[in-house]
């Protein structure tokens with residue numbers, strides 16, 4: 105077992121973990137943060153996306169030890185029912201959510217894009233979301249939602 | 260399983276020696292292989308705490324890239340965009356944003372899949388690999404390293420790559436994503452020194468044509484020291500098809516790749532022209 109210290113959604117945790125545990129397992133099973141989803145478990149779908157030190161990563165491909173001393177944001181740290189993040193609001197407004205399985209990952213990729221680049225082009229939005237697969241919506245509404253969130257940010 | 264986080268390269272190779280562990284870079288290959296139980300390391304040596312391994316810098320003769328530089332680090336780096344366009348281009352299409360944020364160039368070589376996107380550009384650009392082990396540090400052309408089996412002796416750490424700063428234009432194109440069938444994957448990287456309207460020294464590397472990426476001597480010979488024009492391109496296409504034919508023999512993928520490589524080569528040259536500002 106190894107000891108890791110890291111921050112998730114502005115809260116510091118010190119945990120004893122098996123070095124084979126993935127970040128995804130630690131978030132879901134140890135911290136009860138079930139918003140991070142496991143889809144493929146192979147780095148293909150992006151359902152397990154989190155923001156690690158300012159960058160989106162697939163938490164299914166990262167071992168717990170690798171995030172020692174890091175800062176992580178999961179979907180639980182982005183907004184909630186009472187005060188949703190502008191990206192979340194836009195997703196609801198546009199109807200970009202069907203089954204919702206891909207949504208946490210999509211929202212995190214979109215939020216991270218807008219944090220760095222508040223006025224992205226359509227192409228930049230497409231690239232930023234290219235690691236997140238959706239089986240339901242056909243992407244069109246998702247792209248529109250991110251554009252809407254960016255426009256609202258301008259005002 | 261033990262888990263180490265050394266703070267220096269020396270500490271890392273000492274631990275590798277005493278623990279017989281494996282190096283862990285981004286983990287995009289290794290974590291998956293562990294998850295599928297294809298690999299069960301005795302120990303992992305996480306290289307993520309050694310800042311100097313992540314440097315990208317310009318020295319008098321080289322552009323030096325540390326093994327822990329990620330595809331995002333390289334793909335957002337101005338120096339690489341300007342002086343190693345082929346590698347920069349490969350970084351834009353590799354994996355997905357999440358994979359690029361995690362995957363490293365050292366891990367790309369360490370894993371050494373036939374379709375590793377970072378290797379053909381480094382080969383075409385004439386990169387040297389810098390390695391270190393208990394026996395000391397050594398530098399050798401990546402092209403020579405890729406002919407070695409096994410690639411690395413146990414406990415050898417890839418420190419990084421040195422790309423010589425000769426004036427060269429370079430390009431890259433690929434077909435097929437990683438999860439596509441092996442038959443549908445192919446990549447071409449080209450670098451050349453342009454002297455007026457003439458191509459000086461030319462280097463062409465191919466990926467996903469055979470066991471590992473390789474540099475083609477015969478293409479270098481056929482294409483160097485010639486006028487760089489439309490007939491050069493046609494010559495290149497027929498030659499590169501010959502190289503694919505020779506490399507694949509009667510493998511099932513041969514007929515397809517022989518045809519497909521024409522388009523990929525053409526695209527690689529177009530990217531070279533564009534990055535080099537030749538089409539203005």
Ligand SMILES: Cc1cc2nc3c(=O)[nH]c(=O)nc-3n(C[C@H](O)[C@H](O)[C@H](O)COP(=O)(O)OP(=O)(O)OC[C@H]3O[C@@H](n4cnc5c(N)ncnc54)[C@H](O)[C@@H]3O)c2cc1C
Nearest residue numbers: 147284285286287288289354363365366367369375376417
């Ligand atoms: C969804 C997905 C998509 C992908 N798409 C692509 C793609 O388009 N193109 C592509 O080329 N690859 C792709 N890959 C493969 C992978 O991301 C790359 O091979 C990547 O460069 C591996 O780097 P890493 O840092 O994650 O290596 P790791 O997984 O940490 O290590 C890989 C191997 O290299 C060894 N190693 C790592 N660093 C060193 C070092 N410094 N010295 C000695 N040995 C070392 C490790 O021991 C291990 O055996 C993809 C992977 C996934 C999961």
Ligand code: FES
Nearest residue numbers: 143144145150164
């Ligand atoms: S579960 Fe991690 S990418 Fe699919």
Ligand code: FES
Nearest residue numbers: 203206238239240
């Ligand atoms: S809404 Fe169902 S996968 Fe995207």
